[in-house]
Amino acid sequence: MYLIDSNIFIEAKNRYYAFDLVPSFWTFLDTAFAGTDVRSIDMVYAELANGTDELADWVKARQSSSVFLDVSDTATQGVYGTIVNALNASTNYKSPGIAHFLSGADPWIVAKAKVINATVVTHELYDPACKKRVPLGNVCHDQGVPFINTFDFLRTRGITF
Numbered sequence: 001m002y003l004i005d006s007n008i009f010i011e012a013k014n015r016y017y018a019f020d021l022v023p024s025f026w027t028f029l030d031t032a033f034a035g036t037d038v039r040s041i042d043m044v045y046a047e048l049a050n051g052t053d054e055l056a057d058w059v060k061a062r063q064s065s066s067v068f069l070d071v072s073d074t075a076t077q078g079v080y081g082t083i084v085n086a087l088n089a090s091t092n093y094k095s096p097g098i099a100h101f102l103s104g105a106d107p108w109i110v111a112k113a114k115v116i117n118a119t120v121v122t123h124e125l126y127d128p129a130c131k132k133r134v135p136l137g138n139v140c141h142d143q144g145v146p147f148i149n150t151f152d153f154l155r156t157r158g159i160t161f
Helices: 006-014 023-034 041-049 054-060 076-091 095-100 105-117 138-144 150-159
Strands: 002-004 040-041 119-121
Touching: 002 105, 006 041, 006 054, 006 150, 023 040, 023 150, 040 041, 040 105, 041 054, 041 105, 076 095, 076 105, 076 138, 095 105, 105 119, 105 138
Parallel strands: 002 040, 002 119
Antiparallel strands: none
């Protein structure tokens, strides 16, 4: 099972898989979402649907599907609480960085991934030296949640364009 982070969609749209350049990437995502092992979460939906561009339109067109998993279940809420407590008890990060991390979808995607034993697909890396912000890769690492980037995700699926 894979959960796709916001930055995968955003980077794809803005850079190497723009809708007009590589429409097959977006077709691949639709095909992957039609199966049972590739999803995202409702918090990612909220972040992306808030825009006014082609990506927001693409995401909104998939709102009623099963693509964006709910994070309000008890298990996910519990893991989220564990993440919050661990970050607040940590001396590794500055308070503004923790607050920023907790304000978005990142802690929720880690929590949901842990609950459903999924791999997070993200461009964020593990950076133990980072102190000003909380990298998603660090929280994945600390929670024992595997994570990979777009290219490795495509390779695991055997996708070429």
